Structure formats: C-alpha cells, structure tokens
Amino acid sequence: MGSYFVLIKNKLFVLTLLSGIFFLILAFIPNREGDNPKKENSEGREAIQGPVIKNTEEENTDSLKEEITPFDLEILEVIDGDTVVLQSGEKIRLLGINTPEKDEPFSNEATQKTKELVLNKKIRMELDIEQKDRYGRTLAYVFTEAFFVNEELVKAGYAVSQTIPPNVKYQDKILNAERSSRSNCLGMWKDLCFKKDDCIKISGLNPNAKGNDNLNKNGEWVKIANSCSKEISMNDWVLRDSSASNRYVFKNFSLKSNKFVKIYSGCGLDSESELYWICPEQKNAVWNNDGDHAFLNNSSGELISDFLY
Secondary structure (H helix, E strand, O other): OHHHHHHHHHHHHHHHHHHHHHHHHHHOOOOOOOOOOEEEOOOOOEEEOOOOOOOHHHHHHHHHHOOEOOOOEEEEEEEEOOEEEEOOOOEEEEOOEEOOOOOOOOHHHHHHHHHHHHOOOEEEEEOOOOOEOOOOOEEEEEEOOOOEHHHHHHHOOOOEEOOEOOEOOOHHHHHHHHHHHHHOOOHHHHHHHHOOOOOEEEEEEEOOOOOOHHHOHHHOEEEEEEOOOOOEEOOOOEEEOOOOOOEEEOOOOEEOOOEEEEEEOOOOOOOOOEEEOOOOOOOOOOOOOOOOEEEEEOOOOOEEEEEEO
C-alpha cells in the first residue's frame, strides 16, 4: 500500500512539471495576429499601432544648424532695400521684413541704408524653415560682424516687420525694432508724429472672415474714421498691407466729418459708408489671419495711420 501512494505521488509530480513546461512554451509563441502592439483608439476600439514618425520640428532644428554660414560671403549688388545679390549670383530676400517699393516714400532711403550695411563687408546668412520664395530667391537673415541687417533696417524706420509662418525665428526681435523706430518717429514713421490729418485713423480691422476667407472676402474689412470737424478728401490715398502687394487706391471719395467708411476685401457696390477692394475679386483675401499691418497714406505719400495686429 505504501508503494502505491509513492507511485501516485511521483505521477502527480511529473504531471505538474509537464504542465509548467507546457505553459512556459505557450508564453513564447508569437501572437497569430502579428507582432504589432495594440492600443485603444479614442472610440475604445482596438487599433494597430503604426510606425513611429520622427518629430519634423527636431529635424528642421538640426538642419538649421547646418544652414548658418561663416562670415565669408560678399554682396555683389543691392537691388532694393530688402533684396541683394551675392557674388555667386544668388538672389537673397531679407527675411521677416519688407521695405517700401520703388514708387513709394522711403524706397530710396531703404536701398541706400542696405548698401551702407552690406557693401564691401563680409556677411553670413541664417536660413529658416522655408528657404525659397515663389520667385526662387533665397530667404535669409543677413549678418555683418557688427549688425543684424534685417533688424537694423527696421530699427532705422526703413522697413516694417513682415512675419510669414513658419519663418518666425527672429520675429520678436524684429517687432521690438519696429516698436522702437515707431515710438522714436524714425524714417517712415516720422509722419505719424507731425501729420496734418491726425483726425483720420484706421479704427478697426477684421482679418478673419467666417469660413474660408478666400471664399468670403467681404467678411474682411478695414474701418477708417474721420473725427475732424470737416470733410476730408481721400482721393488718391492708399490703403495697403505689410507686403505692399495688396493696395487699395481711393478714387473720387471724401469722408464726411464724424463718419466712418468700411473697405471690404471683395467686390460690391460702393457707397458713402462702404467701399470694395476690387471687381472682379482677386484669388486670395487681403489680410493675414495670423497677423498683418495696415497702412494708410495720403496722396503725398505721407503715413496718416497704421494698424498692427
């Protein structure tokens, strides 16, 4: 009888050992649905985890480190205040700023200032995220050993800030330079300190129309108010954005005392209180939703009012 119980005990031990080995083997058998781990999606259903995508911002940061040149470049030509040509023939558009166009006040001064800053000097360049504009020009921040050229032009009042995302690397520095030149009435800002028509102001601006701005251009508007005691002729006055490519020229229009007019970005029928940018409408809306600068110049080119948002 004793030997019988010993036999049973030995069989149970063997069965237990075999069971342990069996479950251990099962633990190492791959899942038949594949090796991809799973996670719950936002609706609670299982979703196979896809490949890991690298952070593109980190890649851009790494590439920017390689896009900073030493002080070994030279300028061959200054085309205008914000466009220069390297000795290699490469055209460079100064990034983050805009200088007056050739038919606008302070265009010559801006061009001359750029010449003073960069000609006969060694320069270096820094690029940002987007490195070419639609004309094929290289977009760059330009430095001499003494100056950050883009900032210096704004600081002198010969350029305004023009930030177009994703190129925002020096946005704050350039905006601070603009505030400084404006408060000190330098360059193009001097007319704001000594202007004749100081009762005409851009009093409001709505850059963000409902829905798609390009399909609802008249959802954008600029409001100009006259607090003068007399009617003001605005014939040949110009309303423009920071790019200067969007310009509205007032024709045969006078703004009555203590009245306002709204200039809409699309097409419509003009009246004493409503004016429309262009008919037929252009492809794109006028005002950038993420920030822009409106300027109002009189027929002599003097800056009467501006509106930064």
